[in-house]
Each structure stands twice: as C-alpha cells, then as structure tokens.
Amino acid sequence: xxKLILVLLLLWPVMPVGAVVPETExxxxxxxxxxxxxxxxxxxxxxxxxxxxxxxxxxxxxxxxLVTGIPxxxxxxxxxxxxxxxxxxxxxxxxxxxxxxxxxxVAAMRSALExxxxxxxxxxxxTSVLPSPVLGQIEHVACxxxxxxxxxxxxxxxxxxxxxxxxxxxHDLLEHERVKVMSNTGLFYEGDxxxxxxxxxxxxxxxxxxxxxxxxxxxxRNLLVVGERVYSIGCxxxxxxxxxxxxxxxxxRKIGESFLWQAGIEVQPGGSGSPVFDxxxxxxxxxxxxxxxxxxxxxxxPLEAIVDFLQEYFDQ
Numbered sequence: 443x444x445k446l447i448l449v450l451l452l453l454w455p456v457m458p459v460g461a462v463v464p465e466t467e468x469x470x471x472x473x474x475x476x477x478x479x480x481x482x483x484x485x486x487x488x489x490x491x492x493x494x495x496x497x498x499x500x501x502x503x504x505x506x507x508l509v510t511g512i513p514x515x516x517x518x519x520x521x522x523x524x525x526x527x528x529x530x531x532x533x534x535x536x537x538x539x540x541x542x543x544x545x546x547x548v549a550a551m552r553s554a555l556e557x558x559x560x561x562x563x564x565x566x567x568x569t570s571v572l573p574s575p576v577l578g579q580i581e582h583v584a585c586x587x588x589x590x591x592x593x594x595x596x597x598x599x600x601x602x603x604x605x606x607x608x609x610x611x612x613h614d615l616l617e618h619e620r621v622k623v624m625s626n627t628g629l630f631y632e633g634d635x636x637x638x639x640x641x642x643x644x645x646x647x648x649x650x651x652x653x654x655x656x657x658x659x660x661x662x663r664n665l666l667v668v669g670e671r672v673y674s675i676g677c678x679x680x681x682x683x684x685x686x687x688x689x690x691x692x693x694x695r696k697i698g699e700s701f702l703w704q705a706g707i708e709v710q711p712g713g714s715g716s717p718v719f720d721x722x723x724x725x726x727x728x729x730x731x732x733x734x735x736x737x738x739x740x741x742x743x744p745l746e747a748i749v750d751f752l753q754e755y756f757d758q
Contacts, residue, residue, distance in 0.1 A: 469548060472536040474528060478628060480683030482533035483507055483525045484580055487572055489551060495521060497572055501708075505681060572685060575723025576673045580685070582657045583717065584608050585624040585677035586633065586647065590617045598676035598715040598729070599623070599647065601656040602752075606631070609659075609748065610715035611730060612638045612645035623649050626682050637755045641699055643730055643743065644751045657717055659752065662725035664745040666690050672705060674729050674740070676716025686713075694744060702741040703727055709740040718742050 475482055483499075487509055491497050495511030502508055504526070511521035518541040528534045539548065582601045586608070587594055599610030608623060615621070621633035631649035638645040666672070670690045678684050688707025695704060705718075709732035716729040727742035 470536075470538045472534060474532060474534050476532050478682060479505060479507065479525055479527045479533045480580070480626065480681065482535060483509070484577060484683060486523055486525060486535065488574070488577060490521065490523070491572070491574065493551075499572060499685065501684070505679075572673070572687070573721050573723070576675070576685070576719050576721070579657060579717065579719055579723055580675055580683040581626050582653075582655065583626055583675050583677065583683060584610075585680060585682055585712075586610055586614075586715065587622045587624070588614050588618040589620040589622075591619075596677065596680050596712045598678075598713055600675075600715075600717045601651075601653050602659055603656050604653045606649040606651040606653065607636075608633070608647040608649065609657075609717075609728065609752075610645050610647060611728065611743075612640050612643050613731075614714070615645055616640070621647060623647060624677075624682070625651065628682075637751075639751060639754075642747055642751050643700065644728070644748065646752075646755060657725055659725055659745075659748060662745045662748075663720055664726075664749075666703060666720070666726055668692060671721060672707065672718050672726060672742075673721075674707060674709075674713065674716040674718045676713045676729065678710030678713040678716075680712060684710075684713075686710075688740070697741065700730075700747065701744060702730060703744055705740050705742055707740045
C-alpha cells in the first residue's frame with residue numbers, strides 16, 4: 443500500500459485542486475518485464491489485493507495464468523490480468539479493465555510493473571482466494587530435478603531451515619544419481635539427499651544455501667476440518683511458485699501404510715512434494731500425489747507424518 447500511496451503522491455501535483463479522478467469505460471494494455479512468470483504473478487496479485495481488489499487466479503494453457511480482480515465495493519469494475527511467459531526469465535502482462543476505470547490506479551499499476559516494484563504483501567480479506575500469509579510462503583518453495591539412468595524427473599519441495607535443508611517426497615528419488623535444486627529466485631544448487639524414507643514417502647535434501655526465512659514446520663497444524671480450504675504451492679511442470687487451492691473433502695484415510703488427507707485440489711505432474719497451507723499460512727501437509735483418473739483429487743501427507751519423519755532425522 444505504501445508503494446501505491448507513493449505513486450499517487452507523485453501524480454498529485456499535476457491534478458487540479460478539486461478535480462474528479464478521470465474514468466473511462468474500458469482500457470487494455472500490456473507490458474513485458476524481465477522476471478519469471480511466478481515472480482510477476484506474485485507481484486501482480488499482491489499489488490491487486492493491496493489495492494482493494496478481491497483476487498482470483500485461474501491457470502490457462504501454455505503456462506498462462508489469468509488473474510481476475512473485482513473491487514470489494516462491487517461497483518461494476520473488473521480487472522482481468524493475464525501473465526504469460528515470453529522467455530525463460532521474462533513475462534508479458536496483459537491488462538483489460540472494464541466498468542468505470544480509475545486512470546490514476548491504472549497509472550499506478552503501470553508504473554509499479556515497469557519499475558519492477560509491483561510487489562509487497564499486505565493483509566488480504568479472508569474472502570480472497572489467495573491470502574497474503576499464503577503468498578508469503580512462495581519464496582520457500584523449490585523445484586527439484588533428479589537424474590537416474592539417463593532420464594530426469596521434476597518434482598517439488600520446500601526449505602524448512604535457514605541452512606538449506608529441503609523437505610520433499612521420496613518416490614522420485616529411487617536410484618537417483620544426481621539431484622539439482624532450483625530456488626524460487628531461479629538459482630541452481632547441487633543437492634545431497636541426506637535422508638529418504640520410501641515407506642513414508644518423505645525425503646530431505648541439503649543444498650549449500652543460506653535462507654533468512656523458511657517454512658516453520660513447528661508452527662503447523664495437524665487437525666483439519668472437512669470442508670476447510672487449503673493451498674498448495676509447488677513447481678508443477680517446472681512452473682515455480684504455482685498455487686492451487688481446494689478443500690479437504692474427507693477425514694484421513696489409510697492408503698497402503700500411510701494415512702492421507704483427501705482433498706479436492708488440482709495436482710499436476712511435478713506437483714508432488716508441494717507444501718500445503720491453511721488460510722493463515724500454517725503448514726498442514728505435503729502433496730503426495732493425485733488420483734490416477736481424477737487430476738483434481740489430491741492426497742496429502744499430514745503434518746503428523748512430517749514431524750515423525752523429521753524427529754527420526756534429528757535424533758540420528
């Protein structure tokens with residue numbers, strides 16, 4: 443919000459005293475920024491929420507993401523922002539606004555994007571699809587690439603301490619020969635698998651990285667409520683910081699040797715190992731996988747299993 447206020451103050455001297463903020467019936471524009479889609483998406487959604495828009499996100503084809511924003515006072519205005527990749531490190535942002543556009547607000551967004559300062563999180567209403575405590579966890583997610591027998595598999599994980607320890611699922615690490623990790627900022631690290639439990643389907647990877655913050659496992663929640671909304675953040679199809687949301691739709695069920703939460707949430711290839719959070723950004727589990735015939739039916743390893751696994755590691 444401070445950034446928005448600063449932009450408005452910079453614009454204020456050119457506006458006559460007592461002038462009405464100009465509005466138009468609709469506007470379209472686009473801009474290219476030198477940032478990956480995940481970072482641009484995070485910045486756009488944070489800025490929109492900070493500007494008083496209720497934000498919803500929808501994944502489209504070819505890596506595109508549509509973000510819809512509607513003012514909470516429901517005045518007929520609608521923002522439709524499409525973020526798409528145009529290169530490995532670049533994004534294109536296309537904006538369409540209808541229904542009485544506030545040109546000062548539009549100018550503020552353009553300035554923020556073009557200066558690379560659209561980010562910054564503030565509290566978001568509980569009715570928003572993406573609360574700021576959840577958005578704040580994006581930076582802790584990592585994309586993992588394991589190589590074995592000449593093939594490579596990609597999955598997800600997340601930092602759990604400030605010394606480069608990453609928690610992920612284990613099933614993609616069978617017979618691995620090399621592990622590479624990409625942080626949410628796009629940096630690559632060689633990974634060392636320090637523990638893998640294939641029955642619990644959990645593993646720990648160590649990289650040579652220092653993190654100021656990480657996911658706080660000790661502050662997570664174990665008891666969820668059927669119908670509760672949850673959020674996964676991972677790297678499906680190597681798209682860093684992709685967020686999916688859904689609902690817990692049943693109590694924990696025993697599948698094989700594990701008890702798993704079942705959730706109506708989309709799980710795409712590469713999404714296993716994604717951390718799952720509640721609306722307050724507290725860790726509640728890890729995505730194990732999806733139903734083979736239903737991509738929007740996911741299975742989540744509960745926090746209790748994570749804590750038991752980590753306790754075994756730290757007790758060694």
